[in-house]
Amino acid sequence: MSTTSLDGRSALVTGSTDGIGAAIAAELAAAGAHVVVSGRDTGRGAEVTRAISAAGGRASFVPADLAAGAPAVRALADAARDAVGGVPDILVNNAAMIIAPKPTAEVDEAFITAALTINVTATFLLTGVIAPAMAARGSGAIINIGSINGLIGMGGSALYSATKAAVHSLTKSWADEYGPAGVRVNTIAPGPTLTRRVEQFADHLAPLIARIPSRRPSKPAEIGRAVVFLAGDDAANIHGATLSVDGGFSAV
Numbered sequence: 451m452s453t454t455s456l457d458g459r460s461a462l463v464t465g466s467t468d469g470i471g472a473a474i475a476a477e478l479a480a481a482g483a484h485v486v487v488s489g490r491d492t493g494r495g496a497e498v499t500r501a502i503s504a505a506g507g508r509a510s511f512v513p514a515d516l517a518a519g520a521p522a523v524r525a526l527a528d529a530a531r532d533a534v535g536g537v538p539d540i541l542v543n544n545a546a547m548i549i550a551p552k553p554t555a556e557v558d559e560a561f562i563t564a565a566l567t568i569n570v571t572a573t574f575l576l577t578g579v580i581a582p583a584m585a586a587r588g589s590g591a592i593i594n595i596g597s598i599n600g601l602i603g604m605g606g607s608a609l610y611s612a613t614k615a616a617v618h619s620l621t622k623s624w625a626d627e628y629g630p631a632g633v634r635v636n637t638i639a640p641g642p643t644l645t646r647r648v649e650q651f652a653d654h655l656a657p658l659i660a661r662i663p664s665r666r667p668s669k670p671a672e673i674g675r676a677v678v679f680l681a682g683d684d685a686a687n688i689h690g691a692t693l694s695v696d697g698g699f700s701a702v
């Protein structure tokens with residue numbers, strides 16, 4: 451658990467019914483924030499909120515399908531605002547379509563559109579609703595979950611990497627757009643992280659892990675604690691940064 455206090459603050463974490471998002475929600479709640487957990491799966495959403503409550507934290511679940519366009523995104527922002535009693539202090543754009551490696555020539559147009567819709571368009575639309583309200587209040591922290599794939603090239607992962615590079619770029623533009631109004635926008639770029647889903651591909655990951663300076667994948671809670679840091683006052687003058695949590699993967 452982090453030593454940063456987020457007592458009295460609120461957070462919306464997209465894609466927090468599972469994986470890294472669920473760990474981010476748990477760490478934000480452990481630091482004192484009232485967290486809105488979101489995703490499509492109501493059963494897993496209830497599990498995540500129950501676990502946070504059982505650990506003494508505060509969480510509310512708001513179901514949302516980020517592939518459903520602007521009205522669904524606006525409905526999520528409105529419901530999150532109702533759940534925590536105002537514009538959230540912290541927005542974590544985490545939900546994404548994870549894409550298994552595939553040759554570029556085998557990726558069809560519909561799939562490209564689907565990936566861009568969740569990984570880029572939904573992040574763009576949700577931030578477009580919440581960031582101006584944070585700016586009007588004069589404070590807020592937005593953390594975009596990027597990836598090492600947004601920093602380095604990886605054959606077979608062109609589409610996923612392009613969506614994540616777009617997220618990294620959005621962070622910098624939004625830091626410039628909203629920073630003067632007191633809204634800090636930063637990226638966390640995880641390396642391979644052992645979620646329930648990724649654990650199923652442990653064999654596939656082995657060669658990647660072998661070249662990581664730390665020689666191990668990240669743990670979801672380690673991404674969560676980096677989010678808590680960037681959301682808290684210790685990061686008060688950090689704007690537009692990319693914090694890699696990848697055991698050194700992208701540095702070598």
Ligand SMILES: NC(=O)c1ccc[n+]([C@@H]2O[C@H](COP(=O)([O-])OP(=O)(O)OC[C@H]3O[C@@H](n4cnc5c(N)ncnc54)[C@H](OP(=O)(O)O)[C@@H]3O)[C@@H](O)[C@H]2O)c1
Binds near residue numbers: 467642648
């Ligand atoms: N795991 C890694 O090794 C790794 C490495 C680098 C970066 N990342 C990044 O970390 C973030 C989380 O990844 P993860 O590994 O935790 O993924 P994951 O285990 O597949 O979880 C994805 C989350 O996103 C939600 N989601 C997916 N599609 C959605 C949609 N259409 N509408 C609303 N929610 C949706 C899922 O919830 P529902 O199913 O309930 O909708 C789930 O909670 C992503 O941005 C990913 O790019 C992951």
